[in-house]
Amino acid sequence: QITLKESGPxxxxxxxxxxxxxxxxxxxxxxxxxxxxxxxxxxxxxLEWLALIYWNDDKRYSPSLKSRLTITKDTSKNQVVLTMxxxxxxxxxxxxxxxxxxxxxxxxxxxxxxxxxxxxxxxxTVSS
Amino acid sequence: xxxMTQSPVTLSVSPGExxxxxxxASQSVSSNLAWYQQKPGQAPRLLIYGASTRATGIPAxxxxxxxxxxxxxxxxxxxxxxxxxYYCQQYNNWPLALTFGGGTKVEIK
Numbered sequence: 001q002i003t004l005k006e007s008g009p010x011x012x013x014x015x016x017x018x019x020x021x022x023x024x025x026x027x028x029x030x031x032x033x034x035x036x037x038x039x040x041x042x043x044x045x046x047l048e049w050l051a052l053i054y055w056n057d058d059k060r061y062s063p064s065l066k067s068r069l070t071i072t073k074d075t076s077k078n079q080v081v082l083t084m085x086x087x088x089x090x091x092x093x094x095x096x097x098x099x100x101x102x103x104x105x106x107x108x109x110x111x112x113x114x115x116x117x118x119x120x121x122x123x124x125t126v127s128s
Numbered sequence: 129x130x131x132m133t134q135s136p137v138t139l140s141v142s143p144g145e146x147x148x149x150x151x152x153a154s155q156s157v158s159s160n161l162a163w164y165q166q167k168p169g170q171a172p173r174l175l176i177y178g179a180s181t182r183a184t185g186i187p188a189x190x191x192x193x194x195x196x197x198x199x200x201x202x203x204x205x206x207x208x209x210x211x212x213x214y215y216c217q218q219y220n221n222w223p224l225a226l227t228f229g230g231g232t233k234v235e236i237k
Contacts, residue, residue, distance in 0.1 A: 049226035060224040112219045114162040118171035
């Protein structure tokens with residue numbers, strides 16, 4: 001079965017860089033069509049998509065946060081890493097990683113259709 | 129950026145009743161829309177994708193409809209486990225941009 005788990009610091013100071021790791025099992029990021037994304041949720045607020053990386057190393061970022069984000073994968077370790085620079089208290093949130101719903105279309109290839117498996121999330125607080 | 133607006137913010141429904149949740153896009157997203165359910169302290173769960181296709185294991189009482197800018201999630205007969213927050217998400221694939229709505233909380237009346 002597919003599982004994902006986020007790990008990283010629970011507390012970071014303003015201006016620091018956050019590094020989060022998503023460790024997964026039950027699938028491989030070397031398999032065609034596979035993708036892993038990051039989504040965050042400030043306390044009591046809505047979800048916000050951050051980034052997505054595909055099996056072929058194609059990377060997509062939220063336009064509003066693109067300058068601060070980097071997503072990478074380590075296929076041998078079954079991990080995806082997200083870094084976010086210049087952290088601010090407004091970045092306090094639960095950060096989730098999630099597996100892209102497998103979907104193939106003969107005309108368009110591997111279009112996104114949703115996230116079907118999610119990690120439990122990790123709360124990151126930004127405070128001095 | 130495509131903005132997703134959900135209404136109402138809170139929906140009070142009695143168990144066994146029908147719940148209708150709305151999601152509006154600021155511009156057409158065709159059928160590129162998903163619905164998620166989130167319970168307190170839990171990660172979201174995918175319910176619907178492609179505006180109307182139920183994800184694996186999702187009960188038939190959940191149905192999605194709509195296209196373009198107007199979408200609806202209907203829960204035909206609310207069960208106790210359905211009281212939660214529901215989010216819509218659009219996925220405009222070229223270039224990929226994912227945005228979520230603000231959520232609708234379905235609470236017990």
